[in-house]
Amino acid sequence: MPPQPPAPAFATDRNSGLPPVKPPPPQPTEAQLRQAIALLFFAYRDFTAGADEMLAEYGFGRAHHRVIYFVGANPGITVSELLAILKITKQSLSRVLSQLLNEGFVEQETDAKDRRRRRLTLTGKAARLERLLTGLQSRRIAAAYAAAGPDSIAGFRGILRNIINEEDRVRVADGAPVQD
Amino acid sequence: MPPQPPAPAFATDRNSGLPPVKPPPPQPTEAQLRQAIALLFFAYRDFTAGADEMLAEYGFGRAHHRVIYFVGANPGITVSELLAILKITKQSLSRVLSQLLNEGFVEQETDAKDRRRRRLTLTGKAARLERLLTGLQSRRIAAAYAAAGPDSIAGFRGILRNIINEEDRVRVADGAPVQD
DNA sequence: AAAAATACGTCAGTAATGTTGACATATATG
DNA sequence: CATATATGTCAACATTACTGACGTATTTTT
Numbered sequence: 001m002p003p004q005p006p007a008p009a010f011a012t013d014r015n016s017g018l019p020p021v022k023p024p025p026p027q028p029t030e031a032q033l034r035q036a037i038a039l040l041f042f043a044y045r046d047f048t049a050g051a052d053e054m055l056a057e058y059g060f061g062r063a064h065h066r067v068i069y070f071v072g073a074n075p076g077i078t079v080s081e082l083l084a085i086l087k088i089t090k091q092s093l094s095r096v097l098s099q100l101l102n103e104g105f106v107e108q109e110t111d112a113k114d115r116r117r118r119r120l121t122l123t124g125k126a127a128r129l130e131r132l133l134t135g136l137q138s139r140r141i142a143a144a145y146a147a148a149g150p151d152s153i154a155g156f157r158g159i160l161r162n163i164i165n166e167e168d169r170v171r172v173a174d175g176a177p178v179q180d
Numbered sequence: 181m182p183p184q185p186p187a188p189a190f191a192t193d194r195n196s197g198l199p200p201v202k203p204p205p206p207q208p209t210e211a212q213l214r215q216a217i218a219l220l221f222f223a224y225r226d227f228t229a230g231a232d233e234m235l236a237e238y239g240f241g242r243a244h245h246r247v248i249y250f251v252g253a254n255p256g257i258t259v260s261e262l263l264a265i266l267k268i269t270k271q272s273l274s275r276v277l278s279q280l281l282n283e284g285f286v287e288q289e290t291d292a293k294d295r296r297r298r299r300l301t302l303t304g305k306a307a308r309l310e311r312l313l314t315g316l317q318s319r320r321i322a323a324a325y326a327a328a329g330p331d332s333i334a335g336f337r338g339i340l341r342n343i344i345n346e347e348d349r350v351r352v353a354d355g356a357p358v359q360d
Numbered sequence: 361a362a363a364a365a366t367a368c369g370t371c372a373g374t375a376a377t378g379t380t381g382a383c384a385t386a387t388a389t390g
Numbered sequence: 391c392a393t394a395t396a397t398g399t400c401a402a403c404a405t406t407a408c409t410g411a412c413g414t415a416t417t418t419t420t
Contacts, residue, residue, distance in 0.1 A: 027322070028321075028322055028325055028333075030318070033314075033317075033318035033321050033322060034253060034314065034318070035337070035352060035354065036318075036321045036325075036336075036337070037249070037314065037317050037318070037321065038253070038351065038352050039337060039340040039341060039344070039352050040223070040224065040227055040340065041246070041249075042340075042344045042345075042348055042351065042352060043220070043340040043341075043343040043344050044220065044224045045267060046343060046344050046345045046348070047220055047343055049267075061404085061405055061406070062405085062406085063405075063406060063407090066221070069217070069221075073214060073218070078367080078368095079367070079368065079369095080366090080367065080368085087225060087229075088406085088407070088408090089407075089408065089409085090367095090368075090369080091369095091370080091371095091407090091408080091409085092406065092407055092408075094368090094369065094370075095405090095406080095407095096405095096406085098369090098370095114366095114367085114416080114417070115415080115416060115417085116366065116367040116368070116415065116416045116417070117366095117367065117368085117416095118367085118368070134213075134214065134217065137213075137217050138210070138213035138214070138217070140343060141208075141213050141216045141217065141343065142207070142208055142213060143342065144339045144340075144341075144342035144343045145208055145216075145339060147338075147342040148335065148338035148339045148341070148342050149338070151335060152334065152335030152336075152338045152339050153208075153335060153339070154332065154335060155328065155331060155332030155333060155334060155335025155336045155339075156216075156332075156335045156336050156338075156339040156340070157215070157216070157219060158327075158328035158329070158332045158336075159324045159325060159328045159332050159333070159335075159336040160219040160220065160222075160223040160324075160336070161219060161223075161324075161328070162323065162324035162325075162327040162328050163223040163226060163227055163320060163321065163324045164219070164222045164223050164226050165222075165226045168222055168226070171218065171222065172215060172218050172219050172222060174215065241375090241376055241377075242376085242377085243376075243377060243378090258396080258397095259396070259397065259398090260395090260396065260397085268377085268378065268379090269378075269379065269380085270396095270397075270398080271378090271379080271380085271398095271399085271400095272377065272378055272379075274397090274398065274399075275376090275377080275378095276376095276377085278398090278399095294387075294388070294395095294396085295386075295387060295388085296386065296387045296388070296395065296396040296397070297387095297396065297397085298396085298397070361420105362419100362420085363418100363419080363420070364417100364418080364419070364420085365416100365417080365418070365419085366415100366416080366417070366418085367414100367415085367416080367417095368413100368414085368415085368416100369412100369413080369414085369415105370411100370412080370413080370414105371410105371411085371412085371413105372409105372410090372411090373408100373409085373410090374407100374408075374409085375406100375407080375408070375409105376405100376406085376407075376408095377404100377405085377406080377407095378403100378404080378405075378406095379402100379403075379404070379405095380401100380402085380403085380404105381400105381401090381402095382399100382400085382401090383398105383399085383400085384397100384398080384399080384400105385396100385397085385398080385399105386395100386396085386397085386398105387394100387395080387396080387397100388393100388394080388395075388396095389392100389393080389394075389395090390391100390392085390393080390394095
């Protein structure tokens with residue numbers, strides 16, 4: 001590449017022939033970034049606490065919740081896909097999934113086209129539990145949306161979406177859950 | 181209380197003597213709230229993954245990270261205050277804190293005014309590790325801020341702040357870390 | 361048809377992080 | 391002096407994660 005003269009750090013209307021531009025957003029300060037880190041920690045801590053209590057009444061933990069949530073949101077999801085979402089080992093998933101199968105919260109059905117795959121669905125009682133848990137967390141989110149105001153929602157979603165690894169952003173697209 | 185006639189679900193300019201109002205924001209749909217739940221799960225999963233890898237090289241886990249982070253952000257913090265932030269038992273904290281003390285990452289000093297309290301600070305090597313970890317997470321946040329655009333930041337912060345239990349919102353105030 | 365890859369399951373061992381309960385010490389406060 | 395608070399510690403246990411090794415069924419590739 002031919003060497004380029006260094007661009008001025010800050011183009012002004014005076015030295016630029018281009019149409020006027022808004023000044024670029026200042027870089028976030030270290031303090032602002034630290035605040036964001038703390039926000040994520042506290043928000044996740046409190047976001048999960050209520051559901052954890054409810055799960056304990058069923059003898060379940062957070063790992064069971066994740067399975068119930070994602071099977072509920074993606075009926076017919078396969079084991080592999082669940083592993084890709086949770087990013088845990090199959091041995092770790094096996095423990096909670098076997099428990100949920102044995103206790104009648106999840107059902108398996110062999111896929112018709114590829115008989116190696118097991119399609120997972122929630123039973124009725126699991127769907128009821130899922131609604132309880134999701135309702136609890138939804139109310140917290142809805143209250144935060146209402147308190148912060150409607151203009152905040154797009155920003156909240158946009159930034160969380162960009163925190164997520166690029167390859168998984170499709171899983172939180174506005175459309176819907178991911179199937180396969 | 182005297183009985184009140186039921187308010188119309190939606191006051192219009194026609195039936196209201198009050199000044200015209202913007203229609204209230206529509207309630208978020210169930211799908212939108214589910215999306216937010218998934219966003220929090222995936223964002224937290226990816227937000228913590230990089231630091232976890234780095235910590236493993238030191239033989240530390242996420243619990244050590246939390247201690248290092250909050251002691252770094254609040255030098256001189258006491259054990260009680262750390263427990264209030266982390267919301268774990270003192271026995272759980274003891275394990276990781278003792279390890280950090282033994283390995284020379286955290287130092288204790290008896291508070292001069294109340295000699296029951298231990299003031300915690302990071303040593304130099306812990307401060308360096310803290311900067312590595314916080315830098316990693318800060319870069320992820322900063323990239324998400326940049327990608328989503330500056331208008332998103334206030335909404336992101338406002339909603340996370342409102343997800344946090346009311347009594348702990350002061351801990352993420354714009355000002356600074358919480359001392360005591 | 362044989363070989364390789366994929367999907368799933370399981371056994372065994374280990375580690376990190378959390379819990380309850382009980383008890384001890386030092387210090388501060390009424 | 392009695393009581394409350396801040397901290398630490400011992401013991402037992404639960405949950406959730408990991409690595410490594412194998413095994414079986416099924417599909418895909420050669």
